[in-house]
Amino acid sequence: MLVFASVVIALIVALLYLNLSAGEKRVSHEIQHLYRVEDPQFCRAMGMLLGPDIVRGNRVTALMNGDEIFPAMLEAIRGAEKTVLFETFIYWSGEIGDEFAEALSERARAGVKVNVLLDWVGSIKVDRGLLDKMKEAGVEAHMFHPLRWYNLGRINNRTHRKLLIVDGCVGFTGGVGIASPWTGHAQDADHWRDCHFRVEGPVVAQMQSVMLSNWSKTTGYILHGPDYFPVLPPRGEVDAQMFHSSPSGGSESMQLMYLIAITAAVKTIDIASAYFVPDEMARVALVAALKRGVRVRVITPGKHTDQQAVRHASRALWGDLLKAGAEIYVYQPTMYHCKMVLVDGLLSSVGSTNFDPRSFHLNDEANLNVYDRAFTQSLTEVFERDLQRCKHVTLQDWEARPALEKARERLTALLAPVL
Numbered sequence: 001m002l003v004f005a006s007v008v009i010a011l012i013v014a015l016l017y018l019n020l021s022a023g024e025k026r027v028s029h030e031i032q033h034l035y036r037v038e039d040p041q042f043c044r045a046m047g048m049l050l051g052p053d054i055v056r057g058n059r060v061t062a063l064m065n066g067d068e069i070f071p072a073m074l075e076a077i078r079g080a081e082k083t084v085l086f087e088t089f090i091y092w093s094g095e096i097g098d099e100f101a102e103a104l105s106e107r108a109r110a111g112v113k114v115n116v117l118l119d120w121v122g123s124i125k126v127d128r129g130l131l132d133k134m135k136e137a138g139v140e141a142h143m144f145h146p147l148r149w150y151n152l153g154r155i156n157n158r159t160h161r162k163l164l165i166v167d168g169c170v171g172f173t174g175g176v177g178i179a180s181p182w183t184g185h186a187q188d189a190d191h192w193r194d195c196h197f198r199v200e201g202p203v204v205a206q207m208q209s210v211m212l213s214n215w216s217k218t219t220g221y222i223l224h225g226p227d228y229f230p231v232l233p234p235r236g237e238v239d240a241q242m243f244h245s246s247p248s249g250g251s252e253s254m255q256l257m258y259l260i261a262i263t264a265a266v267k268t269i270d271i272a273s274a275y276f277v278p279d280e281m282a283r284v285a286l287v288a289a290l291k292r293g294v295r296v297r298v299i300t301p302g303k304h305t306d307q308q309a310v311r312h313a314s315r316a317l318w319g320d321l322l323k324a325g326a327e328i329y330v331y332q333p334t335m336y337h338c339k340m341v342l343v344d345g346l347l348s349s350v351g352s353t354n355f356d357p358r359s360f361h362l363n364d365e366a367n368l369n370v371y372d373r374a375f376t377q378s379l380t381e382v383f384e385r386d387l388q389r390c391k392h393v394t395l396q397d398w399e400a401r402p403a404l405e406k407a408r409e410r411l412t413a414l415l416a417p418v419l
Helices: 002-020 040-050 065-078 095-109 128-136 149-154 203-219 253-264 280-291 308-316 319-324 357-362 373-387 395-399 403-413
Strands: 055-064 083-088 113-119 140-144 163-166 170-174 195-200 238-245 268-273 295-301 327-331 339-343 347-351 365-371 390-393
Touching: 040 238, 040 253, 055 065, 055 203, 055 365, 055 373, 065 095, 065 163, 065 170, 065 195, 083 095, 083 203, 095 113, 095 128, 113 203, 128 140, 140 203, 163 203, 170 203, 170 347, 170 365, 195 203, 203 238, 203 365, 238 253, 253 280, 253 339, 253 347, 253 357, 253 365, 268 373, 280 295, 280 319, 295 308, 295 373, 308 403, 319 395, 339 373, 347 373
Parallel strands: 083 113, 113 140, 268 295, 295 327
Antiparallel strands: 055 195, 055 238, 083 163, 163 170, 170 195, 238 365, 268 339, 327 390, 339 347, 347 365
16 A cells, blocks of 8 residues: 555656656856847847747737727638638637637638637636537637646646637737637726737748647647648738747747847836746846846736736745836736737737746747837837826835735745746
């Protein structure tokens, strides 16, 4: 009996290690400030050192909240002629879930190749009957890392990506899940504040390849050919790249991308994050930027949040940033689910990635990096409109927290790497 118990404990420990460790050496040394965001060397580092090439000729349109986001996505699906690829973390049953299911099913019945990949944990609330109806219509729908014996070592690795690509030429990415909290226009506590982005141009091929990577890992099938990768002429004047990370293929790359962008900043850094839990390396980089004279502003949720533990862990880590001069704001009306990093009025990084260890080390994530002053200025204006609905947390406010609250936050912060 003792031997059996020892084996069980050893297996549990091994599974915990596999699920909580990326298995790679993490970035542990401060990155030197060698160039600015506007320096060509910065783009070389972002494109050649870290990710796919930065490609020209794209158009990116920002969409605010469900009232703008969902109609645009559904219009694209309903207009599909050849292919629809859809990967998302959250897909729940309900009115908006039914609407997407019907649009996807109708296209599949019309002969369009429809491929849907849902995260097993994030989409646990979807009615399996709804999925069955989609499959009966011809939709190829699969779950990412379902609870199976062969997935036990990867059960904490979730796809947090939000990707929709239609006919290989129109893409969507951002923070939105397919569920009722994202409907509306952030008008009350039941309707969340979020952003999504419609993309056209050559960078859509990169979005497609990111989605198809997880599709092949999940199903074993490779989707390719002109229906998925058509020739993509220029659609605008924006330079962009689709950046992605995964524990199975470079879990540190998303964090490293953020760190290099922060290290290159000389003027401004604006961070919008649903879950802002900066680890030691991120805090070191932000404090160094503040010491260079960079203005750092952060928006993160206030009392309206779906993850109170993350909120507590976040607040425990604000001290060094506030002492160095960072401006931290908490959104008041509803859950704030936006994910943006804006640097020096030139770089906008938007997509699924939160500023936390889970996004940096455990999840599959995807961000669209846009290198364009006009686009970044437009998002800065969005950021500043959101600031007007925030409460500014000063160093004095932070230090004046009740002792019990401080203790709870410090204790929760110990769990930050896995929240």
